[in-house]
Amino acid sequence: MSTNSREQSSLSRRGTTISWRATDGPLTQELVLKPGKFGLGQVPAALQPDAMTQMVCGFCSTGCSLNIHLRCGKAVNLTPSVDYPVNLGMACPKGWEALSVLDSADRGTTPLLRDGRGKLRPVGWHEAMETFCRRFQKIQALHGMESIAFLSTGQITTEEMALLGALTKFGMGMVDGDGNTRQCMATSVVAYKQAFGFDAPPYTYQDFEESDVIVLVGSNLCIAHPIMWQRVLNNPHGPEIIVVDPRRTETAMAATQHLALRPKSDLALLYGLANILIREDWIDRQYIESHTSGFNEFRGHVAEFAPDHVASVSGVDVKQLYKVATTIHEGRRVSFWWTMGVNQSYEGVRTAQAIINLALMTGNIGRPGTGANSITGQCNAMGSRLFSNTTNLLGGRDFANAKDRRNVADILSIDASCIPDRPSWSYNEIIEGILRDKIKGLWIIGTNTAHSWINQNTCHDILDRLDFLVVQDMYSTTETVRRADLFLPAAGWGEKDGTFINSERRIGLIKKIAQAPGQALADFSIFRLIAEHWGCGKMFADWSDPEAVFQKLKQISRGQPCDITGIRDYQMIEARGGIQWPFAETDHHTPREGNLENHRRLFEDGQFFHADGRAKFLFELPREMPESPNSHYPYLLLTGRGTAAQWHTQTRTAKSAVLQQLGPRQIYVEINPQDARVEGIRSSQDVIVESQRGRLRAKAFVTPTVQPGQVFIPMHYDATNKLTLAHFDPYSKQPSYKDCAVRVRCVESWDDV
Numbered sequence: 001m002s003t004n005s006r007e008q009s010s011l012s013r014r015g016t017t018i019s020w021r022a023t024d025g026p027l028t029q030e031l032v033l034k035p036g037k038f039g040l041g042q043v044p045a046a047l048q049p050d051a052m053t054q055m056v057c058g059f060c061s062t063g064c065s066l067n068i069h070l071r072c073g074k075a076v077n078l079t080p081s082v083d084y085p086v087n088l089g090m091a092c093p094k095g096w097e098a099l100s101v102l103d104s105a106d107r108g109t110t111p112l113l114r115d116g117r118g119k120l121r122p123v124g125w126h127e128a129m130e131t132f133c134r135r136f137q138k139i140q141a142l143h144g145m146e147s148i149a150f151l152s153t154g155q156i157t158t159e160e161m162a163l164l165g166a167l168t169k170f171g172m173g174m175v176d177g178d179g180n181t182r183q184c185m186a187t188s189v190v191a192y193k194q195a196f197g198f199d200a201p202p203y204t205y206q207d208f209e210e211s212d213v214i215v216l217v218g219s220n221l222c223i224a225h226p227i228m229w230q231r232v233l234n235n236p237h238g239p240e241i242i243v244v245d246p247r248r249t250e251t252a253m254a255a256t257q258h259l260a261l262r263p264k265s266d267l268a269l270l271y272g273l274a275n276i277l278i279r280e281d282w283i284d285r286q287y288i289e290s291h292t293s294g295f296n297e298f299r300g301h302v303a304e305f306a307p308d309h310v311a312s313v314s315g316v317d318v319k320q321l322y323k324v325a326t327t328i329h330e331g332r333r334v335s336f337w338w339t340m341g342v343n344q345s346y347e348g349v350r351t352a353q354a355i356i357n358l359a360l361m362t363g364n365i366g367r368p369g370t371g372a373n374s375i376t377g378q379c380n381a382m383g384s385r386l387f388s389n390t391t392n393l394l395g396g397r398d399f400a401n402a403k404d405r406r407n408v409a410d411i412l413s414i415d416a417s418c419i420p421d422r423p424s425w426s427y428n429e430i431i432e433g434i435l436r437d438k439i440k441g442l443w444i445i446g447t448n449t450a451h452s453w454i455n456q457n458t459c460h461d462i463l464d465r466l467d468f469l470v471v472q473d474m475y476s477t478t479e480t481v482r483r484a485d486l487f488l489p490a491a492g493w494g495e496k497d498g499t500f501i502n503s504e505r506r507i508g509l510i511k512k513i514a515q516a517p518g519q520a521l522a523d524f525s526i527f528r529l530i531a532e533h534w535g536c537g538k539m540f541a542d543w544s545d546p547e548a549v550f551q552k553l554k555q556i557s558r559g560q561p562c563d564i565t566g567i568r569d570y571q572m573i574e575a576r577g578g579i580q581w582p583f584a585e586t587d588h589h590t591p592r593e594g595n596l597e598n599h600r601r602l603f604e605d606g607q608f609f610h611a612d613g614r615a616k617f618l619f620e621l622p623r624e625m626p627e628s629p630n631s632h633y634p635y636l637l638l639t640g641r642g643t644a645a646q647w648h649t650q651t652r653t654a655k656s657a658v659l660q661q662l663g664p665r666q667i668y669v670e671i672n673p674q675d676a677r678v679e680g681i682r683s684s685q686d687v688i689v690e691s692q693r694g695r696l697r698a699k700a701f702v703t704p705t706v707q708p709g710q711v712f713i714p715m716h717y718d719a720t721n722k723l724t725l726a727h728f729d730p731y732s733k734q735p736s737y738k739d740c741a742v743r744v745r746c747v748e749s750w751d752d753v
Contacts, residue, residue, distance in 0.1 A: 102514060274305070360615055509573055
């Protein structure tokens with residue numbers, strides 16, 4: 001592949017990445033990886049589009065900006081934006097294919113209603129809305145106002161989330177509604193709230209390039225967030241990269257130190273590191289005394305986690321523990337990062353707080369290249385955390401706080417009695433509420449519950465018990481739509497306007513650059529239609545469009561840690577290359593050269609959001625794994641990201657022929673060569689993987705990247721969650737997807753097919 005002076009591939013001494021980078025303006029060299037109108041590549045110079053607009057990508061939480069090239073008003077191609085502070089001209093495979101997934105034969109084009117013969121048949125929007133309201137209102141009349149609920153997503157705009165949350169809670173009388181963000185980042189939300197006093201990831205992506213020590217816990221950054229990994233590779237300081245992960249992932253292979261600990265021993269390991277740092281007096285006493293509380297109690301707690309004990313629990317030897325502690329001590333700018341390997345755990349909150357404790361006790365917070373930094377999953381999970389009106393009242397406020405309810409009611413000019421005085425049940429409690437006959441009607445928006453929820457077979461049975469199930473989605477063929485009584489076709493990314501908030505708290509724009517197919521409508525428009533048919537349209541008369549809602553959210557944020565009152569309008573967001581919260585109107589912000597907003601991190605002044613201004617040390621004894629391997633099910637199942645080309649349940653990425661070619665289409669299971677010999681399994685052989693809850697058929701991939709006694713299956717395949725065990729963190733209620741006992745055997749008969 002040839003390049004000109006304005007292109008370069010992303011290379012590093014630690015290996016290559018899969019991104020492609022434009023370093024100076026639009027590319028003119030064609031990079032063709034797929035024929036067709038939305039190929040992975042560039043518009044040739046002879047076919048330059050008439051116009052170009054920028055917006056953020058709609059896949060992951062990185063929040064890259066893409067240039068959308070238009071011809072006669074139609075989007076014909078895209079390139080990554082060079083002048084955006086997130087991706088700096090880079091894009092991962094999903095970003096390159098963002099347009100192609102809109103053009104799919106199974107896009108929802110009309111509402112569908114299940115008839116008396118059990119078939120979904122096309123209906124108009126009027127009949128769909130009348131049925132929606134009549135059926136849900138009848139359920140409420142028979143079983144009470146709290147007998148209906150919703151499950152939403154981190155992949156619609158912030159303004160849509162806010163309108164949905166206000167419509168359901170203030171207009172329709174619902175109390176319970178949660179988002180699928182519960183599955184990816186609820187642990188971090190609770191950990192930050194308890195430790196810092198607010199859900200406040202403190203970092204900016206620039207910290208990846210300014211650290212001299214980077215600690216990644218349960219994060220395969222190279223695959224899950226390729227552009228963030230590229231930022232690591234751009235680091236000019238030759239940083240130490242420490243990866244804590246049971247698997248030898250792509251990220252672990254590129255690390256300078258890999259701690260291949262036993263699964264779910266990370267809490268003990270982190271306490272062991274704290275023990276060494278305290279014993280050696282490698283802590284920042286001044287920072288601890290000035291800015292934290294609870295350290296003396298924490299010191300007593302970790303005294304029980306001596307190196308020999310931690311080594312026996314974690315499988316990481318004492319010498320390696322000391323090496324990591326020494327590396328942290330010698331680093332001047334140490335950053336700690338975690339993602340799903342920590343979050344999706346039955347003790348995830350305390351594990352995340354053990355990471356936070358390490359940052360606090362060494363003074364590695366509030367400075368460039370430091371921080372206790374949670375990386376989010378979905379493109380707008382951060383918007384969900386602040387403005388979805390689910391378990392938090394709008395703007396990170398509290399449903400149970402009468403003052404907060406009055407304040408929001410005054411801003412929105414509604415009666416405060418319309419606002420529930422308790423937060424919603426969490427996702428798992430809503431599912432359990434169906435099982436206990438408390439929830440009779442459910443509205444699912446932009447998520448594929450029948451695929452993604454833990455212990456899938458039981459989940460299917462529970463969904464089938466509902467009196468009325470409505471699914472609102474881009475595609476009419478998902479596993480959840482197949483169980484629906486009513487399907488509402490929604491527009492996707494690129495077919496509507498609004499904002500997303502990425503992992504580093506940066507608000508970015510998405511724009512309507514394509515028409516949704518058939519009768520599909522933006523989620524925002526569907527919510528407005530429902531308000532009118534339900535009879536509460538007057539309450540939302542001035543929620544006329546996404547930017548009008550954004551202006552309301554600004555006022556609701558006033559005085560909160562996430563204050564965004566200084567953002568004038570959408571045009572300002574675009575002009576400044578996205579804007580990180582907080583951005584209050586009373587603050588002074590100086591744009592960087594090139595019109596880019598400064599990278600801003602939190603807690604530079606050492607002030608946290610608790611009443612005393614201090615961060616808290618929080619801790620707890622580790623707990624036993626709920627389902628350990630045994631003689632009948634001898635292997636521990638791990639799940640996670642498969643390739644950079646797959647995304648969640650593949651509802652979108654499976655629509656791209658290019659992305660399908662970049663990852664295995666058939667489900668596979670990674671197994672260690674030692675275990676494969678014991679089971680008589682050869683690589684590429686069909687095997688059965690079975691737990692107490694279900695079984696699946698997969699291709700065996702024999703590899704030393706998983707330890708003996710462990711197997712790994714990517715989460716993206718539709719059968720993976722037939723195996724997983726429904727257990728949850730007690731504080732965040734986040735599912736623990738990454739530990740359950742299974743057995744693996746060769747396919748023996750037709751019964752195994």
